[in-house]
């Protein structure tokens with residue numbers, strides 16, 4: 001479209017991809033697999049008259065089954081995988097100087113594109129770990145397909161997300177790791193992205209009310225997740241999750257209580273910072289939402305005014321719970337809605353027994369059976385990526401209006 005050089009998803013208006021998903025469901029040769037992002041389960045209910053932040057995970061799974069989806073998996077599984085890979089990378093950077101510090105998180109495609117466009121000289125600071133959706137896709141078409149005896153070419157991989165920018169991310173050329181691994185040309189890691197709002201629209205078209213459905217649970221192998229993955233949807237959540245693992249990787253000791261309610265990164269401000277003791281190291285961290293805030297912090301780093309080890313950046317206010325594909329019905333209380341969704345994810349994390357990504361039994365198993373160990377050759381090939389200098393296509397009129405149209409409630 002005409003906005004191709006300005007906006008990261010190449011689309012100002014939302015595209016309804018669920019029509020393609022419906023077609024695939026009606027095609028008996030296709031196996032439709034939907035993976036659900038953390039933030040959808042605390043927002044979908046709002047579309048069906050429930051209060052902000054209602055936790056509807058089991059009903060969301062039931063809805064997808066009712067719509068005819070063959071397997072429902074949890075992107076939180078891949079969030080755990082992302083944390084294990086990204087925390088291992090951080091440990092390498094901090095202890096062995098393998099790449100520059102600070103390490104930036106890389107799971108928000110709008111943020112990644114912002115760095116590629118406006119600060120290409122900082123691309124090596126971006127973690128090479130793919131986003132959870134970026135890891136879920138190729139893992140389904142290889143490991144999961146093998147476990148279930150599915151032909152990878154029959155799989156239609158769908159990500160259910162709070163995010164419109166993910167529609168762009170899955171179409172980045174390099175997101176074809178399964179194709180390279182299997183030697184099958186034309187295979188994409190993830191085929192479609194549908195948003196929370198799209199799913200609600202689809203359900204309403206079919207005359208389904210979420211509240212009427214009996215609870216259902218995820219399918220095996222890639223449906224189990226830790227509390228660390230649950231909080232991925234919140235600003236500060238990726239940081240807290242990564243530190244729970246990085247602490248144990250570095251010190252070989254149990255993470256302290258502090259890392260299970262990391263107060264300095266849990267607030268709702270656009271920029272938060274903290275310093276933590278991990279073994280002998282003083283680790284400086286920052287958590288940011290909004291690319292304008294991130295730009296300011298990068299400028300301070302470049303001037304030598306600030307020194308960080310690890311920085312989380314999300315584009316949307318409050319993190320992905322405030323993504324552009326989320327319900328907008330309760331717009332008048334924007335901040336209250338976002339805070340209710342944030343609280344709902346933290347409450348779920350607290351209620352879980354496994355709260356560290358590397359202790360998720362499904363994650364342990366996938367390393368044993370498939371990836372070997374974090375940062376192994378196969379993990380690098382499938383779960384990590386590279387970035388491209390996009391500064392040349394920058395600076396057309398309109399500049400950086402990403403926040404404005406990506407983020408909603």
Ligand code: SF4
Pocket residue numbers: 107108109110111162163164165166314315316319320321322323324406
């Ligand atoms: Fe998408 Fe917003 Fe989350 Fe970034 S912060 S991944 S743009 S929902």
